[in-house]
Amino acid sequence: MSGYNLSHLKQLEAESIHIIREVAAEFEKPVMLYSVGKDSSVMLHLAHKAFAPSKIPFPLMHVDTQWKFQEMYKFRTLMAEKYGVELLVWINPEGKDISDPFKHGSDKHTQVMKTDGLKQALGHYGFDAAFGGARRDEEKSRAKERVYSFRNEFHQWDPKNQRPELWNLYNAKVNKGESIRVFPLSNWTELDIWLYLLREEIPIVPLYFAKERPVVECDGTLIMVDDDRMPLKEGETPMTKKVRFRTLGCYPLTGAVESEAETLEEIVQEMLLTTTSERQGRVIDHDAAASMEEKKKDGYF
């Protein structure tokens, strides 16, 4: 019997593929939310495997804030071509060309461009299921998140009113207007993601790898000068530092870390030897310990 065992990574892969297929089979109009980050890369790759040799039977959607790194936009196009999948881009028309994290702050920018933008897009297309790449190990409030996370017609998440989830029997029943956020990577950890990227040779945005980049220091965080919208203080000139990004978001809200890691192995090595957690690089998590829970109730992923 010993010959018939699957490694943890292959078990996670099988479980995710099962979830992705289940959604494709049971929902009328699913969509995969694509953030261009490494977890999205893994999720897209799994979707490809789930339906090969057919094409992925649902579109990708990127809720764009217009403030992502340039390299992310390039990578986005590249991936849609590589996997032959339809890519939808949604920019909240109310904030389009107006919202500016430098002027309006991270909270308002995120609320308008991401949270509101996402709700609009789901409503606009009438999607009844949306895949997201969130993992339960990312943040404490996510530990109780279901694989199928039910949202009412206002896209709200009620932590006390989630459906019990047993075995691999997911309940896809929704009424009109209601939807399910689906997290096929729920049981993956940060390390699993890296191991899988390595094993499967999945491409990720080059920003994850250390390279000399122009940065400025804002309140102790290194921010990369990605375009000329970056307001520089009087006499401030960007420094060139060898940095990489542990997570990717809007460039003004994403801190870089100084690093020498130029390969996946070196990134994992660095990650395991450092003692600060992944999300610290994201400005939005910091407010209060339970802030993520509040944002989720409101419809943020």
Added chain:
Amino acid sequence: MTEQAYKIQEEDLIRDDITEYLRRHETKDLLRLLTCGSVDDGKSTLIGRLLYDSHMIYEDQLAAVTKDSKVHGTTGDDFDPALLTDGLKAEREQGITIDVAYRYFSTDKRKFIIADCPGHEQYTRNMATGASTCNLAVILIDARHGVITQTKRHSFICSLLGIKHVVVAVNKMDLIDWSEEVYEKIREDYNAFVARLGFSDIHFIPMSALKGDNVVDHSQNMAWYDGPTFLHHLEGVNISTDRNLIDMRFPVQYVLRPHLNFRGFSGTIASGFMRVGDEVMSLPSRRASRLKAIIGPDGEIAEAFAPMAVTVTLEDEIDVSRGNMLVPVKNLPHVGNEFEAMVVWMHETPAKAGRSYLIKQTTNMVPGVLADIRYKVDVNTMRKQAGGEAPAVKTVQRGENSSDFNERSDSTFNELNAATELQLNEIARVHITLHRPIAFDPYEKNRSTGAFIIVDRMTNITVGAGMIVDRVVPKPKSSAPVSKNIVKTASLVSDEDRRKLLNQKGATLWLTGLSGSGKSTIARQLERELTDMGHACYILDGDNIRHGLNRDLGFSMEDRSENIRRIGEVARLFNEAGIIVITAFISPYREDRKQARAIVNGGIVDDGETVQDVKIEKDSSASTISESSERFNGLNEGGARLNDSTNPRETRFVEIFVDTPIEICERRDPKGLYKKARAGEISQFTGITDPYEPPQKPEITLLSADLPVNQAVGLVIEKLRQEGIVG
């Protein structure tokens, strides 16, 4: 915080040879466990400790927790590991955990997924949810309080959900001065009550989660404990044999049609394994074909096994769609629209008998009716309570332990609880009728095809979860035979007459053991010896029977069971005629042997029970669930009910376990079968790909590796003399 030696090594490895480190971690396996404990047993503390001691907490998270400790914590300014795990704001403010939370950590041997289950009284629902995906349960006991009602409840739910491995964490040893005596008492108490639940592996560890003793590091305070630490034990538990690799079941999830020349059926293999060229049948249509190709996540493969997600193509164009199940032609599950199940109710709105729901099982979502609530099980006492109507398997006699049950069923509690309703967190055996047939197996045999959820048709909420017990049991109208014309005629010759005539008592010597263990050799020698002593005996040979009486039977689950039933019936007839029967079948499954024992020992005489009735009894004992609930009522293993027939017959079934290590059997390999099995020429072979379940209480165990055949035979005859079977 002391450092475990291997952890330091891991850090060195990360620094010095990251490639090797990654290689090790890529190949590690996965253990899913759940933690159950009462509110103050220190469950969150234990998990926090594991995460902390195995370095899964980063400094900034720790800083946040230390900050929180001052606001919410119970440890003053000290670090409170529990705060690492109590996630949601509401529950932190209430100080209790209200929902299943999933935690992750890993060592270089294993990745662990913890389903952290709240232990509060009303949360049976959550525990069932957590247990449904787990291999192992950690039952926390506060050493100051010992085994309490909640301990029993948690253990029962774990057993109901099919968990095989249990770790009993006796926590807070620091508060009882690390007393070995107290620990031993708890061990005894737990063992005494848990014996009825059918766990295959129970392990006890004394610890202090708060102080860290025996969690990751060995305790300096309990030198008397020389077992593994908690983490070390979790790393070593063998779960690979828990899976069902025998019965291939492939529920079709999705049909792929990229172009006209390709029609693929995607799904997750629920159990068993498949190979290109295998003959398969689609259920419920019963159309057969062969597997043409198997496409795994990395491309085409020759064989695949549970729980892989694959796509298969078939040789023939048969109609297959989502909700159908591909199975081996020679090993079919049940197909039908009625079954009985144990159900956990999960919603405030009670279940009502007669109401219609949606049932999701494998990839089927089918409307169905909760036709009947047979009886409820009290999770605290693990005893039956009367249901809507008389329970299907009515206990006809009272074992000495069953008085509690009788008290219980008469209690006012049941009268208050309308028996046609099932409240939140209640567990009951129910009868479900679906609008169309599905393919299924009993949950005990198959956790994937025997499980289902119940969805409310109006609100769409998941309101219940169920585990199939067996095919539907027809409600016995009365205890009369199927046909009124069947009347048992009494013989003019009594058992005693036959005994005197033959100078022996009819008995069945049931030899069980691996292939090559020496069963047949011993059986033949035994037959020779007994005959030479002047006794009438006869070997019932499996192959011979399959050539004649059983030639219509294959090797499906039903057929295997029927095969054993017929052999049992034949043996019983021989025994009644006064003949000693010797059988030598591998008979790897406990349940099958139990069934044979029931038939041989009891018979179906005198009390007017029909053949049908015996089948019911037998079928229902085929699952742990009903078996467990039977046992809760104090019924003994092996069809105690049958023993209580008015016929005061003595035990005739003698189970003889020929206990030979597999290495030796394989070395002997008299028929060359192990070689073939190892070479993959035989796909299902006991000991290699299929499990052998050793008897728990055989009448005789023969360690045949060190025992010459004549001595083994001598031992058996000695026993037969003691039992008065031979003179």
